[in-house]
Amino acid sequence: MNNFITKLEPHADRLKATNLRALFDGNPERFEQFTARLDDLLIDFSKEKIDAPALAALFDVARSANVEAARDAMVGGQHWNLTEDRAVLHMALRGGADAPAGDEVDETLDRFLAFAEDVRSGRYAAKTGPFTDVINIGIGGSDLGPVMVARALEPDRDGPRLHFVSNVDGAHLTDITKSLDPSRTLVIIASKTFTTMETMMNARSAREWLRGAVGAEAGHHMAAVSSNIEGAAEFGIDASRVFGFWDWVGGRYSIWSAIGLPVAIGIGADDFRAFLSGAAAMDQHFINAPLEQNLPVILALIGIWRRNAMGWPTVALIPYDQRLERFPAYTQQLDMESNGKSTARDGTPVAVSTAPIIWGEPGTNSQHSFFQLLHQGTDVIPVDFIAAAEPRDGDTEHHTALLANCFAQGQAFAFGRTEQEVRARMAAKSAPAAEIERLAAHRVFPGDRPSTTILHRRLDPFTLGRLVALYEHKIFVQGVIWNIDSFDQWGVELGKELAVNLLPSLTGDASADLDTSTAGLIATIKELSA
Numbered sequence: 327m328n329n330f331i332t333k334l335e336p337h338a339d340r341l342k343a344t345n346l347r348a349l350f351d352g353n354p355e356r357f358e359q360f361t362a363r364l365d366d367l368l369i370d371f372s373k374e375k376i377d378a379p380a381l382a383a384l385f386d387v388a389r390s391a392n393v394e395a396a397r398d399a400m401v402g403g404q405h406w407n408l409t410e411d412r413a414v415l416h417m418a419l420r421g422g423a424d425a426p427a428g429d430e431v432d433e434t435l436d437r438f439l440a441f442a443e444d445v446r447s448g449r450y451a452a453k454t455g456p457f458t459d460v461i462n463i464g465i466g467g468s469d470l471g472p473v474m475v476a477r478a479l480e481p482d483r484d485g486p487r488l489h490f491v492s493n494v495d496g497a498h499l500t501d502i503t504k505s506l507d508p509s510r511t512l513v514i515i516a517s518k519t520f521t522t523m524e525t526m527m528n529a530r531s532a533r534e535w536l537r538g539a540v541g542a543e544a545g546h547h548m549a550a551v552s553s554n555i556e557g558a559a560e561f562g563i564d565a566s567r568v569f570g571f572w573d574w575v576g577g578r579y580s581i582w583s584a585i586g587l588p589v590a591i592g593i594g595a596d597d598f599r600a601f602l603s604g605a606a607a608m609d610q611h612f613i614n615a616p617l618e619q620n621l622p623v624i625l626a627l628i629g630i631w632r633r634n635a636m637g638w639p640t641v642a643l644i645p646y647d648q649r650l651e652r653f654p655a656y657t658q659q660l661d662m663e664s665n666g667k668s669t670a671r672d673g674t675p676v677a678v679s680t681a682p683i684i685w686g687e688p689g690t691n692s693q694h695s696f697f698q699l700l701h702q703g704t705d706v707i708p709v710d711f712i713a714a715a716e717p718r719d720g721d722t723e724h725h726t727a728l729l730a731n732c733f734a735q736g737q738a739f740a741f742g743r744t745e746q747e748v749r750a751r752m753a754a755k756s757a758p759a760a761e762i763e764r765l766a767a768h769r770v771f772p773g774d775r776p777s778t779t780i781l782h783r784r785l786d787p788f789t790l791g792r793l794v795a796l797y798e799h800k801i802f803v804q805g806v807i808w809n810i811d812s813f814d815q816w817g818v819e820l821g822k823e824l825a826v827n828l829l830p831s832l833t834g835d836a837s838a839d840l841d842t843s844t845a846g847l848i849a850t851i852k853e854l855s856a
Contacts, residue, residue, distance in 0.1 A: 422609025467577030604791025742773020
């Protein structure tokens with residue numbers, strides 16, 4: 327299947343020779359032709375360097391890769407995670423697919439949502455009163471998802487304040503806890519195995535922090551999201567406050583599970599169920615919509631076009647929504663950990679480029695930092711914009727200015743400003759001829775830089791669930807086309823193993839067989855910290 331690039335090359339060669347100005351000038355129906363919609367959710371990819379024949383070729387690529395059959399196999403419970411011999415059924419957590427043990431899934435959901443409501447109402451409380459703060463301790467998928475969702479849905483939070491600790495750097499836990507009252511704080515430890523090094527080190531430190539204030543009651547101030555009930559019990563957490571999930575749920579796809587417990591405590595069971603419902607709605611669209619109308623498929627094919635046909639290795643994800651400030655980081659893990667692979671499903675080397683580098687920050691802040699490079703740098707970097715039609719806080723003046731900036735950036739990337747236009751503008755402002763000659767080239771915007779804009783009505787729990795599921799399915803489709811396993815993550819293992827091996831060398835109790843660089847670094851650390 328890796329010969330799919332040959333189907334795209336003629337179209338890429340043709341479109342590289344034109345520009346977006348010409349594509350818009352030649353097609354007054356371009357917006358209507360290159361947008362897709364599901365209710366209030368709209369994807370505008372008219373500013374991509376693409377035309378109807380190229381888009382048709384991309385759909386042919388998807389069909390040749392058997393995307394529909396692969397989707398149905400995953401939804402049906404086939405062990406699509408090949409290297410770990412596991413099913414991939416995170417959709418079952420939100421009702422978008424059948425679970426191997428559906429009653430158990432429903433029971434776990436009901437249990438952790440009931441516990442969340444008990445914490446919110448004060449039925450489950452500290453001795454001194456209801457919990458005012460919750461600290462979630464996790465890393466990777468046990469942190470990025472809850473952090474992102476909690477921040478995005480802050481307007482919906484009417485429960486305790488939510489805090490998140492992930493980094494094994496002690497500064498992270500110290501900075502979070504220094505302003506909190508441990509006697510009114512609940513700590514959630516999120517680790518499927520209850521053995522993750524960074525999480526457990528932070529958990530032990532948090533337990534000592536609690537013990538310093540509440541003594542033997544520290545266990546009452548802790549809950550766990552883990553499959554290791556025995557390990558949690560040994561740690562001091564009663565089984566009634568341990569909520570598990572399954573090996574067919576990957577960490578970066580686990581926000582829909584009990585990993586979402588801190589979010590549920592913040593926003594409540596009803597809003598958390600609305601979050602799940604939004605994702606389930608996107609699941610049904612992905613399962614049932616024809617490819618040409620299927621939003622995740624379209625978004626995936628735009629990514630294939632950028633990465634493989636046009637040769638652009640990176641994508642800037644820019645939400646024009648401050649509350650989506652952690653969405654680029656969340657999507658970065660989702661995409662790069664899933665599809666950052668160089669080995670095909672059959673164990674042979676992949677013959678094409680796979681996952682792009684995903685990065686970004688909210689607009690308008692990013693306009694005043696790295697947008698300089700996006701507009702006038704030597705590399706073309708496609709951009710995905712995300713924006714809402716309505717603000718959550720009712721401040722239409724601010725929101726109108728936000729949207730004006732978002733749409734203006736898309737215009738500027740696509741159409742730029744020619745030197746002739748620069749000279750004419752400077753002359754209209756009575757600039758001296760010598761100044762025009764000196765500065766004109768510096769003020770040129772080359773344009774012809776692609777972007778896709780995703781719009782929705784309003785950022786609420788349902789909309790956020792739908793948006794996250796859109797990106798999940800996009801990543802799956804791309805993995806199918808690249809013929810890789812999107813659901814393992816062996817690339818994170820080696821560094822973790824080596825870190826465990828290096829700990830004795832850093833404490834001075836033992837010395838491993840080290841390369842000269844690592845040995846030199848450790849020796850320098852010991853010298854500087856002596």
